[in-house]
Amino acid sequence: MPASDRPYAYAQPVLRITDARTGETVDAAPARRGLTRVEAHAPAFDPTALRVLLVADLLVRALELGGTPVWALLIGERDQAELRAGAAALGIRPFEDSRDAASGLGEAQVIHVVAEGGPEPDGVRITVAPVHTAPPPEGADPAALRLALLARRRGEPAQLDTASLADAHDTLVRWRRAVSRWAHQPSRPVPDEVRGELRTAWEDDLDIPAVLRVLTKVETEPDLPDGARFETYAYADRLLGLELTRDLGAPA
Known part of the structure; x- marks a missing residue:
C-alpha cells in the first residue's frame, strides 16, 4: 500500500x-x-x-x-x-x-x-x-475498556465481558509494541490511500470499527514502510485516543 x-x-x-x-x-x-x-x-x-x-x-x-x-x-x-x-x-x-x-x-x-x-x-x-x-x-x-467499546458501532449494543476485554487488551499491547518498534525506522508520510480510507470511515457516521479495520490492514501490509505504519497509527490515534504511542522509548 x-x-x-x-x-x-x-x-x-x-x-x-x-x-x-x-x-x-x-x-x-x-x-x-x-x-x-x-x-x-x-x-x-x-x-x-x-x-x-x-x-x-x-x-x-x-x-x-x-x-x-x-x-x-x-x-x-x-x-x-x-x-x-x-x-x-x-x-x-x-x-x-x-x-x-x-x-x-x-x-x-x-x-x-x-x-x-x-x-x-x-x-x-x-x-x-x-x-x-x-x-x-x-x-x-x-484503555482496553475504551477499545472494547470502540469495536462496536454506537447503534449496536456493546457487551463488556472477560473475553472482549481480554481481546482488547491483547490488541492494545500488540499495537503499542509495534508502534514503538516502527518508530525506530525513518519517518514516512501516511499514504494518501490510507488517509482517505481512515477519513472516509470516520466521516461516514463515525464508523470507528471501520477505522480499526484499516489499522489492522496497515499492521500487516507487506509493502508499507514501517515509518508510514507509525505515522498512520499516530494520525488515527488523534481520533481514537488509545495512547498508541505511549510506549515510545520503553525497553523492548
Whole structure:
C-alpha cells in the first residue's frame, strides 16, 4: 500500500451523521468553521452513560480534525463527579457544564448525544445503544475498556465481558509494541490511500470499527514502510485516543 504520486481522490471531507429524529444523514458542521455545540446527555452514572460520553468525545475529535471549532457540554443532574471521573479514566476529554458559557458565540450547529430511550431534545440527535456487562468489568484496564467499546458501532449494543476485554487488551499491547518498534525506522508520510480510507470511515457516521479495520490492514501490509505504519497509527490515534504511542522509548 505505497503512497501514490498523485493526491488521493478525496476532496472536501465532511463528517456526516444520522439524525435519530428524522433518520436522515446530515452534516455535523454545515457552516464552514462555524461553532458546533455537542451536548452529551448522561442522567446518571452507568456503563451506557459512559458510552454516551465516549461517543460525544469521538464526535468532538472528528470535528476538530476537520477544522470545526467545538463546544462540548455534559448535561445531567446526578452523579456528576462519578461521570467525570469515569470519563477521565477512559481518556475522554473534559466537558463543560454550562450552556450559558457558550451563549453569544454564534453556534452554527447543536448536536445532542443521548442513550436509546433517553431524553429527546430538539435539534440534531444521535443515539447510543446500551452497554451490557457480564460480569461488571471492575478493575479493567481503562484503555482496553475504551477499545472494547470502540469495536462496536454506537447503534449496536456493546457487551463488556472477560473475553472482549481480554481481546482488547491483547490488541492494545500488540499495537503499542509495534508502534514503538516502527518508530525506530525513518519517518514516512501516511499514504494518501490510507488517509482517505481512515477519513472516509470516520466521516461516514463515525464508523470507528471501520477505522480499526484499516489499522489492522496497515499492521500487516507487506509493502508499507514501517515509518508510514507509525505515522498512520499516530494520525488515527488523534481520533481514537488509545495512547498508541505511549510506549515510545520503553525497553523492548
